[in-house]
Amino acid sequence: MTIQxxxxxxxxEFNMFDDWMQKYDYLIELSKDLPAINESLKVDDNLIRxxxxxxxxxxxxxxxxxxxxxxxxxxxxxxIVALLVRVFDGQKAKDILExxxxxxxxxxxxxxxxMTRSNGLVSMIKQMKFYAIAFSS
Amino acid sequence: MALDIQNIxxxxxxxxxxxxxxxxxxxxxxxxxxxxxxxxxxxxxYYSEENSNIHRGVxxxxxxxxxxYEAAREATRRFINADSIEExxxxxxxxxxxxxxxxxxxxxxxxxxxxxxISAIEHHSNIVPWQMACEQTGAILKVIPVxxxxxxxxxxxxxxxxxxxxxxxxxxxxxxxxxxxxIEEMIALAHxxxxxxxxxxxxxxxxxxxxxxxxxxxFYCFSAHKMYGPTxxxxxxxxxxxxxxxxxxxxxxxxxxxxxxxxxTYNDLPYKFxxxxxxxxGGIGLEAAIRFMEEVGVENIAKQEADLLAYATxxxxxxxxxxxxxxxxxxxxxxxxxxxxxxxxxxxxxxDKLGIAIRTGHHCAQPVMARFNIPGTMRASFAVYxxxxxxxxxxxxxxxxxxxxx
Numbered sequence: 385m386t387i388q389x390x391x392x393x394x395x396x397e398f399n400m401f402d403d404w405m406q407k408y409d410y411l412i413e414l415s416k417d418l419p420a421i422n423e424s425l426k427v428d429d430n431l432i433r434x435x436x437x438x439x440x441x442x443x444x445x446x447x448x449x450x451x452x453x454x455x456x457x458x459x460x461x462x463x464i465v466a467l468l469v470r471v472f473d474g475q476k477a478k479d480i481l482e483x484x485x486x487x488x489x490x491x492x493x494x495x496x497x498x499m500t501r502s503n504g505l506v507s508m509i510k511q512m513k514f515y516a517i518a519f520s521s
Numbered sequence: 522m523a524l525d526i527q528n529i530x531x532x533x534x535x536x537x538x539x540x541x542x543x544x545x546x547x548x549x550x551x552x553x554x555x556x557x558x559x560x561x562x563x564x565x566x567y568y569s570e571e572n573s574n575i576h577r578g579v580x581x582x583x584x585x586x587x588x589x590y591e592a593a594r595e596a597t598r599r600f601i602n603a604d605s606i607e608e609x610x611x612x613x614x615x616x617x618x619x620x621x622x623x624x625x626x627x628x629x630x631x632x633x634x635x636x637x638x639i640s641a642i643e644h645h646s647n648i649v650p651w652q653m654a655c656e657q658t659g660a661i662l663k664v665i666p667v668x669x670x671x672x673x674x675x676x677x678x679x680x681x682x683x684x685x686x687x688x689x690x691x692x693x694x695x696x697x698x699x700x701x702x703x704i705e706e707m708i709a710l711a712h713x714x715x716x717x718x719x720x721x722x723x724x725x726x727x728x729x730x731x732x733x734x735x736x737x738x739x740f741y742c743f744s745a746h747k748m749y750g751p752t753x754x755x756x757x758x759x760x761x762x763x764x765x766x767x768x769x770x771x772x773x774x775x776x777x778x779x780x781x782x783x784x785x786t787y788n789d790l791p792y793k794f795x796x797x798x799x800x801x802x803g804g805i806g807l808e809a810a811i812r813f814m815e816e817v818g819v820e821n822i823a824k825q826e827a828d829l830l831a832y833a834t835x836x837x838x839x840x841x842x843x844x845x846x847x848x849x850x851x852x853x854x855x856x857x858x859x860x861x862x863x864x865x866x867x868x869x870x871x872x873d874k875l876g877i878a879i880r881t882g883h884h885c886a887q888p889v890m891a892r893f894n895i896p897g898t899m900r901a902s903f904a905v906y907x908x909x910x911x912x913x914x915x916x917x918x919x920x921x922x923x924x925x926x927x
Contacts, residue, residue: 404874436882437866458864459926
């Protein structure tokens, strides 16, 4: 699936929910399903330090595609991390750089990308794009 | 006399709003309090009708603004029972007040090998200025350890304190734990060794009667915005004989008597430390905030907050699976806690959805979190306008968080 198709799929899933509680319950579910990052990769080099919660992100290149694994110490953050990994994992560097991430806004979780949340997600998206730049050169 | 809390709440427009579709429960008063209408009106009136620069105009508006700004200084003097207005330096807040003292003492007092003593439960703003002073002068930073209860280790304090100690800088009340430190005793012990004492009163002045002459610290500082006043304005109280001896802080207008290219002479106290046009509206807002606190009565405020703390502590204990961080016997109106197995960020996010504003994280006191080996806490901090009904809503929120993440 393309990045665009995955984003549309996530938006469809979130459209089923009537209120914020169901959305957050779903994020908690997603956090449990996220394949756990290898403990050996949870090192400071892979750590994105938010003021409130931490995110670990690791990337590797397989042929022309980039694999991401990630984790967070906070569950809501981890749920959103799972969505970001789902969108970008296994995609080509070029596609990661060229596609706009709009689903977080559309599914009503924009507040998690604000300055004050300081949960490391903004830096995580930036870091995923940096990996894409690094792997495409 | 019991306070009419509903009447007090009616004076705070910001409290009467919905957040995420729920009535706001505002428990982040340790970060900043909401503002009563009389403070908002004073600021609005100043900018609408009275705006003018102070201390330098012969015209009516300038005279009037000067009188109002200086009335704030006099109100502050009365409020904290200072000896004279020369001892009341108006700053941007507690942080600037501490930086002022750190900077001026670095230029005049601290030498290599001197010791500056702080505690393990300080806010970053009462740590970093002293680290900078040490870097500049070669002085050494020493730290009073904290016990598991959140109380300072007074035996260790007595052992660390020596003739080398040039300054003791501690908070009156800890923002992260709520501990009320035994500052009267600490000030006396430090003075006996010849050290100066600075007290960070940012969390104390909004909640308890402070008498600077009785306390006898050399410097006492606080911020208006935590005591129902505006942001960007605060107070440094300093003993006159010390303020006279130390050099000025910022150079500029206001703080001079005469300027030539060969040199300048400095103004008298308190203006010597107040270079540049100040936050005039902020000063006028502070005066209104002091009037608000005096009208309600500081003792009444303290009693209401003590009742709220006792009720919240009891209700949290009933929830189960709650770890309260900071259980000092002498504690101010805030409770720092963790829910077993639940990250503070997750809990804070869900509480926000329920309209409940608390603080999560390290509270600008990372060394405190490191000491207790935790990433951060959730902190509910109370003001006079909070109610037990709001605590019930908060507890219901905690129970919901526990179900969601349990």
